[in-house]
Amino acid sequence: MNTSDDDGSPGRAGYRRSAGSPRGEARRRELLARVTDDLVANGLVDFSLRRAARAAGTTHKVLLYHFDGADDLLGQAVAELRGRRVGNALASVAEQPSGRPLADGVRAVWRTLLEEETDLRRALDQGIGLSMYDPDRYGALSRDASRQYLPVLLSVCPADWSEQRRHQVAEMVLATLRGFLVELSTSRDDSGVAAGFEALARALEREEAAGP
Template identity: 70%
Template sequence: MNISADEDSPERAGYRRSAGSPRGEARRRELLERVTEDLAANGLVDFSLRRAARAAGATHKVLLYHFDGVDDLLVQAVVRLRERRIGKALDAATEGSVRRSLGEWVRAVWPILVGEEARVLDQAIGLAMYDSERYAALGREASQQYLPTLLSVCPQHWSDRRKLEVAEMVLATLRGFLVDARTSGDTAGVAAGFEALVRALDREEAADE
């Protein structure tokens, strides 16, 4: 998997980033949305500043005005994809007025996690593992984005430590299932493991009763 930095960078080209004015911020969001759409459709393979510029309908120099190079743009686009995924998961999990158990919540969001954007986000984690020095933010940001949601759906009377332990377990286990599904194609094995996770969460909550 190759992410090209191209020959231009903010330092070499002498461009400055958008100063954060309302107009500049609106333009930055517009560009980011277009690049995010391209990433969702075409994945991370051969992602480059020039490819991003074509997707955004702008020049690479315009992108360098608003972003700190190709890596910054890639991380922000992946973060945006995760935001979409989390939003969809929350919508699915909060459908109806009855509070879901942890196991029910995980079951409700699983189809979203393995949905159309899963391939790109799995690639992002793989890239963070492949070149941790350059792309550590892709993995670090994933935990920072997902953990608050997982903590929020834990029973409110649990201690902060218990919430964190269970949230970390769910995050790590689901991430493992996603990687396994993507790399091995063993859908039956992943499904069996998923059911075991749901039962474990049910037992965790039942321990309070």
């Protein structure tokens, strides 16, 4: 996957980023939204500033005024995609009755992941692939994902648990669901993943039954 600037130097900021101006921030958000939509439509493969500029209807020099190079733009666009996933998950959790079992909350989150549009899941899967392929350069794509996803999973944990226990269980669920998504993308083993999720749900039921 090539995500370098067009001259081959990753993350080179040739222009000063816009900052502090409401108009400049509005323009940055507009450009970011167009680039994010392009990632959903075309994936992360061969991402570059020139491709992003075409999608945004501008020039790569304008993008360099608003973003610190291709890597910065890619990271912000992927964060926008994760934001869509997180928003869907939060909406699903909000529909659950208060005091519902932990396993039911995780089921609600899992359903949103299974029902999300294929192109969105593909783009986010490719972000994971990049972070594995070149962790020094793209590792933040995965680290930032944890920061975005964990609040959703923490919100479904029992309120009377200690903060440490809630974080431990949320981290376990996050890692497991990530593994299931990778398995679905690579092996297409729907029945195997479904069986694995049911095992996770039973484990969460036992964890909650153990009390605060």
